[in-house]
Amino acid sequence: MGHVTVIKRVPLDFVYSLGVVWEGYINPYLPQRCPVCEGTGYNLETKEVNDSFYSWCNDITQDEMQALMVAGRPNHFDIKSDTTVDEINKWHQQEVKFSTDYDVIDRSILVKARAKRLCVYGICVSCNKGCTNGDSQKAKKWQKQGPPIGEGYQLWEFVDGEGSPFTPVFTNTKMVIDWYFEKWGIKIDIPLD
Known part of the structure; x- marks a missing residue:
């Protein structure tokens, strides 16, 4: 799958460690x-x-x-x-x-x-x-479960199918984009309204 970045809808009060794979994407039945x-x-x-x-x-x-x-x-x-x-x-x-x-x-x-x-x-x-040791039967039946859905917006990155948040939660997509551009020093000269 490689590396993919997406904006996810999450609750405005959603708190999860940035850069840490969401627990719902980790199959607990695989060998660890x-x-x-x-x-x-x-x-x-x-x-x-x-x-x-x-x-x-x-x-x-x-x-x-x-x-x-x-x-x-x-x-x-x-x-x-x-x-x-x-x-x-x-x-x-x-x-x-x-x-x-x-x-x-x-x-x-x-x-x-x-x-x-x-x-x-x-x-x-x-x-x-x-x-x-894992449990191969349970591992096969296990399904990923994403974070809760809500009114907020958060940038997530997925590497080989395992996703983690890497921005705070924002109230709109413009704030997510502004945060991203500011973090990486990207300048834009067109309005994003």
């Missing part, structure tokens, strides 16, 4: 991101290792490099069997500098290796790989 592990699927200790990844990824240890090699992952470094972890770290520190050449698969391997070495590795006991 786990609030405990924040979608990582890790226990809290392993999540801390994952969250700190960029502070240590250019200084990996021998066991972490070995985990990459066992997984067949270091092919983008052109690593040979006699390549040392010091050479890898030096390359990362000098060539990559403020970035990392590790992709998401490498990261998960390195996080798991480090967390195991620290004896903290584990998965989140509150979810299923980062998501709460």
Whole structure:
């Protein structure tokens, strides 16, 4: 669907957080991101290792490099069997500098290796790989429900079908348009009466 902007009719006293998807557009029966592990699927200790990844990824240890090699992952470094972890770290520190050449698969391997070495590795006991389980039957039957209809006017934006208000409620469309033009610095030289 992409991005669409529309003026919706809502009650004049309608209050809802701007930029937040309207709750009636969110299917509560679909799997949701786990609030405990924040979608990582890790226990809290392993999540801390994952969250700190960029502070240590250019200084990996021998066991972490070995985990990459066992997984067949270091092919983008052109690593040979006699390549040392010091050479890898030096390359990362000098060539990559403020970035990392590790992709998401490498990261998960390195996080798991480090967390195991620290004896903290584990998965989140509150979810299923980062998501709460949904109810597929109820999800299929669920229907969107828009905000209440009223006498006011409010600009809403929809991104891939999920809508959220992004202006205050106004008493007429001219006020909505004026607010929009002023916010984005658009000048018009024709009357909109």
